[in-house]
Amino acid sequence: MPQPIRRSSKKLPSRRVRELKRLAEQIDRDEGESIRRRGRAVRARHDALRDIVQLLKAERQRLGLSLTDVGERSGIGKANLSRLENDPDPNPTIDTLMRYADALNKEIRIDITDPPPQRRSA
Numbered sequence: 001m002p003q004p005i006r007r008s009s010k011k012l013p014s015r016r017v018r019e020l021k022r023l024a025e026q027i028d029r030d031e032g033e034s035i036r037r038r039g040r041a042v043r044a045r046h047d048a049l050r051d052i053v054q055l056l057k058a059e060r061q062r063l064g065l066s067l068t069d070v071g072e073r074s075g076i077g078k079a080n081l082s083r084l085e086n087d088p089d090p091n092p093t094i095d096t097l098m099r100y101a102d103a104l105n106k107e108i109r110i111d112i113t114d115p116p117p118q119r120r121s122a
Helices: 014-062 067-074 078-086 094-103
Strands: none
Touching: 014 067, 014 078, 014 094, 067 094, 078 094
């Protein structure tokens, strides 16, 4: 169970609040686009993972296999498979995805290529 967030009852002096606000504005001005770009890249990776999981789920259903069937074939627990299929932001390991695919008699291929020009990071 996560620890509750403890908030300090102490108030910062107004001078310190102004300093921190100026610092936040400076970071946003100087690094805001870089932070947003990294955020978009992370989101794209999550979307790709979610797409792979949804393809595996669709194939499982097409084959008429239950989560129990896939669990027995892959060694992945039924609850973990359900969580993987239904989590809006899954973060499975490559091993988990490959075991799931293998249970469906499928293969996941990982390839390294150059990204399209608009996605290249600086």
